[in-house]
Amino acid sequence: MKVMVLGGDGYLGWPTAMHFSAKGHTVLAVDNYQRRQIALETDSEALIATPTLDERAQIFHEKTGKTVQVKIGDCADMLFLNSVVADFQPDTIIHYAEQPSAPYSMKGFHEAQMTLKNNLGVTFNVIWSVLQNCPDCHIVKLGTMGEYGTPNIDIEEGWIDIEHNGRKQKFLYPRQAGSLYHTTKVLDTDLLWFYVRTHGLRVTDLMQGPVYGLSTEESDLSDQLLPNFHYDDIFGTVVNRFLVQAIAGVPLTVYGKGGQTRGYLNLIDTLQCVELAAKSPADTGELRVLNQFTEQFTVNELAERVHRVGQSMGLNVQIKNIDNPRKEMEEHYYNAKHHALIDMGLEPHYMTDEVLAAMVEKILKYKDRIETRKIMPRVSWS
Numbered sequence: 001m002k003v004m005v006l007g008g009d010g011y012l013g014w015p016t017a018m019h020f021s022a023k024g025h026t027v028l029a030v031d032n033y034q035r036r037q038i039a040l041e042t043d044s045e046a047l048i049a050t051p052t053l054d055e056r057a058q059i060f061h062e063k064t065g066k067t068v069q070v071k072i073g074d075c076a077d078m079l080f081l082n083s084v085v086a087d088f089q090p091d092t093i094i095h096y097a098e099q100p101s102a103p104y105s106m107k108g109f110h111e112a113q114m115t116l117k118n119n120l121g122v123t124f125n126v127i128w129s130v131l132q133n134c135p136d137c138h139i140v141k142l143g144t145m146g147e148y149g150t151p152n153i154d155i156e157e158g159w160i161d162i163e164h165n166g167r168k169q170k171f172l173y174p175r176q177a178g179s180l181y182h183t184t185k186v187l188d189t190d191l192l193w194f195y196v197r198t199h200g201l202r203v204t205d206l207m208q209g210p211v212y213g214l215s216t217e218e219s220d221l222s223d224q225l226l227p228n229f230h231y232d233d234i235f236g237t238v239v240n241r242f243l244v245q246a247i248a249g250v251p252l253t254v255y256g257k258g259g260q261t262r263g264y265l266n267l268i269d270t271l272q273c274v275e276l277a278a279k280s281p282a283d284t285g286e287l288r289v290l291n292q293f294t295e296q297f298t299v300n301e302l303a304e305r306v307h308r309v310g311q312s313m314g315l316n317v318q319i320k321n322i323d324n325p326r327k328e329m330e331e332h333y334y335n336a337k338h339h340a341l342i343d344m345g346l347e348p349h350y351m352t353d354e355v356l357a358a359m360v361e362k363i364l365k366y367k368d369r370i371e372t373r374k375i376m377p378r379v380s381w382s
């Protein structure tokens with residue numbers, strides 16, 4: 001396959017680009033370093049310094065003999081994206097290129113406007129560059145489980161059958177996101193569904209839960225190939241953040257009561273899911289929605305696991321409930337279906353104590369680089 005990875009410098013994008021290249025596909029990674037720029041602006045740089053995309057592609061080539069082609073540019077700029085798609089003629093576009101931080105999107109007008117324009121702008125350009133250059137190309141779009149919010153009924157995989165006044169129809173599952181960032185993902189889904197209906201695009205929309213981990217087959221070849229690993233309040237996802245807090249001797253910051261439940265997955269499983277989706281594309285005129293996570297936890301359960309593993313490794317781990325900077329339910333019903341990817345062949349890597357301990361070992365090497373001022377929430381929803 002010819003695979004374009006948009007957002008190829010990112011936490012998920014770089015491991016994905018290496019993974020597809022290692023499997024023998026022709027890979028082009030595209031990025032404009034927006035995340036690095038926001039990290040600088042918000043004092044949220046990653047724990048491990050990552051070389052540029054070109055440098056990482058070079059190191060990957062030296063280690064494996066495999067190639068990841070690189071293009072630096074803004075996918076929200078149609079002239080740029082359209083010419084890249086026209087030249088490369090992808091079979092699959094994996095679209096990660098969005099501003100993914102909920103706190104950043106809630107910081108103020110500028111950040112909210114930038115998130116809205118960037119995320120919708122990139123999705124719109126992806127749609128049109130596919131329509132104009134390669135209408136049969138399969139778009140694999142990263143959405144989020146956060147699109148659904150926390151409804152008081154079971155969460156289906158994207159679609160729900162509604163019976164009303166004796167008549168029935170299947171609709172997109174109702175969505176009510178908890179941040180502007182998550183709302184841009186809802187709008188992305190609607191945009192994609194519109195062009196699927198009207199122009200017959202083939203799209204897989206992956207509703208992904210928060211990802212943890214920094215180890216993949218390819219990133220383990222060299223520390224310079226590790227994904228960008230964030231532990232700050234802006235970009236850090238909760239498990240990655242808790243593990244760094246445990247190592248830094250900072251209490252694990254549970255927002256509010258800690259009963260917030262979400263579906264989580266290991267970075268290795270993100271790669272599996274995206275590969276499974278790419279290998280069996282959605283049909284022409286199909287919006288296929290897959291819920292992409294392997295296990296559900298409350299924040300309290302995550303904190304308890306990190307506490308248990310940290311203590312067993314001689315770390316002094318404390319847990320502290322702090323005021324919740326977000327507006328969200330802290331105790332709620334949550335039961336999200338996630339069968340489709342398993343049926344397609346996903347073999348989950350669960351969050352065992354051994355997996356967390358291996359992450360601690362890896363992060364410990366970078367203990368001196370932890371800056372504790374980046375840990376406490378600096379953005380509030382209200």
Ligand SMILES: NC(=O)c1ccc[n+]([C@@H]2O[C@H](COP(=O)([O-])OP(=O)(O)OC[C@H]3O[C@@H](n4cnc5c(N)ncnc54)[C@H](O)[C@@H]3O)[C@@H](O)[C@H]2O)c1
Nearest residue numbers: 007010011012031032033034035075097098100142210211
């Ligand atoms: N990491 C998670 O836990 C998680 C969970 C659910 C969904 N997602 C989604 O997966 C995708 C990847 O997430 P991530 O954690 O790797 O984030 P990331 O910020 O590390 O990666 C996104 C990449 O896209 C690039 N980018 C953004 N706008 C761009 C543009 N206009 N042109 C070119 N490049 C652009 C950024 O520079 C960055 O390198 C995002 O869409 C995110 O919303 C991530």
